[in-house]
Amino acid sequence: MARQSAVRVSIPASTANLGPGFDTVGMAFSLYSSVEMSVAEKTVIELVGPELQGLPQNKSNLLYEVAADLFREAGQAVPELHIRASSDAPLTRGLGSSAAAIVGALVAANQLAGQPFSREDLFRMASWREGHPDNVGASLFGGVVVASMPENEDEPIPFVRFGPPEALHILAIIPNAPLSTEKARNVLPTLYSKQDVIYNVGHSSLLVAALAHGRLDLLSQAMKDRMHQPYRAKLVPGLSEILAGANEHGALGATLSGAGPTILCFYQTEADLGRLSPFVEQVMSEQGVAYRAMQLKPDHHGAQVVFEER
Ligand SMILES: Nc1ncnc2c1ncn2[C@@H]1O[C@H](COP(=O)(O)OP(=O)(O)OP(=O)(O)O)[C@@H](O)[C@H]1O
Numbered sequence: 009m010a011r012q013s014a015v016r017v018s019i020p021a022s023t024a025n026l027g028p029g030f031d032t033v034g035m036a037f038s039l040y041s042s043v044e045m046s047v048a049e050k051t052v053i054e055l056v057g058p059e060l061q062g063l064p065q066n067k068s069n070l071l072y073e074v075a076a077d078l079f080r081e082a083g084q085a086v087p088e089l090h091i092r093a094s095s096d097a098p099l100t101r102g103l104g105s106s107a108a109a110i111v112g113a114l115v116a117a118n119q120l121a122g123q124p125f126s127r128e129d130l131f132r133m134a135s136w137r138e139g140h141p142d143n144v145g146a147s148l149f150g151g152v153v154v155a156s157m158p159e160n161e162d163e164p165i166p167f168v169r170f171g172p173p174e175a176l177h178i179l180a181i182i183p184n185a186p187l188s189t190e191k192a193r194n195v196l197p198t199l200y201s202k203q204d205v206i207y208n209v210g211h212s213s214l215l216v217a218a219l220a221h222g223r224l225d226l227l228s229q230a231m232k233d234r235m236h237q238p239y240r241a242k243l244v245p246g247l248s249e250i251l252a253g254a255n256e257h258g259a260l261g262a263t264l265s266g267a268g269p270t271i272l273c274f275y276q277t278e279a280d281l282g283r284l285s286p287f288v289e290q291v292m293s294e295q296g297v298a299y300r301a302m303q304l305k306p307d308h309h310g311a312q313v314v315f316e317e318r
Pocket residue numbers: 024041060063069070071093094095098099100101102103104105106107109143187188189190265266267268
């Protein structure tokens with residue numbers, strides 16, 4: 009395959025878990041970041057826009073590290089790179105920014121390297137880098153991705169991708185204060201009771217079936233979780249109240265997005281949104297949480313090469 013000399017990739021942000029599908033279920037949505045990459049004399053990393061300010065602008069930047077790993081795995085010399093990145097999605101809010109960055113860097117570097125790897129290979133590399141396949145799968149393939157980590161690093165990641173129900177709209181409630189994924193994973197127990205395991209297996213299975221078959225009526229039940237949301241609620245003011253009340257105020261279902269602190273409500277119509285928004289506003293003001301709300305749609309395409317030059 010011919011090598012590209014410059015490439016630009018657009019990557020959707022994503023939500024993970026959707027309630028019970030911890031580390032397993034992801035969905036891409038219409039909030040994008042971009043990675044432009046070309047081989048250069050000397051490495052330069054340009055970070056455009058407010059969301060990426062403060063990240064390293066040298067070879068310790070995640071984008072460069074991931075790209076360098078791809079060249080090494082392809083058995084090629086690691087080049088100096090000019091990287092220009094931007095993100096409409098805020099970081100450390102549970103919107104899969106690290107996954108989007110990993111996917112963007114892998115897709116871009118693979119083009120520059122002459123496409124030695126398939127998208128399934130990139131999925132395997134991204135999943136091991138991120139530690140779980142939910143966000144990276146959604147950002148790479150778009151839609152809903154259900155996947156599970158295999159035992160060994162060289163095995164393909166088994167996954168199914170499908171289009172989410174057309175009628176699904178997303179209200180993302182994004183707190184101004186960040187929450188690191190590491191902190192939100194550290195509050196989880198190491199052991200769970202048999203009842204809680206059975207509860208989550210049942211709800212996660214129902215969630216996947218409901219999404220695949222467009223059974224929006226089942227989402228409020230299917231999105232219930234006992235594995236992470238109850239423990240993370242103490243780190244996310246407003247979560248318990250929104251999970252408890254969203255369905256009575258127009259939502260099809262509500263969930264912590266990834267590791268949080270963003271909370272997502274799924275809804276169908278403008279009228280539903282009209283009931284949901286004041287409820288969210290009331291909860292967040294009672295909790296004293298500064299936030300912004302964004303209306304989003306699922307993304308169906310995943311990471312796209314939007315510009316390439318030979
Ligand atoms: N475009 C980017 N360039 C370089 N590093 C990035 C970029 N986007 C994200 N990162 C890295 O990823 C980190 C955020 O990852 P983290 O897992 O804490 O949050 P998240 O991915 O936004 O949320 P979640 O995993 O819960 O969905 C940032 O602090 C930064 O180190």
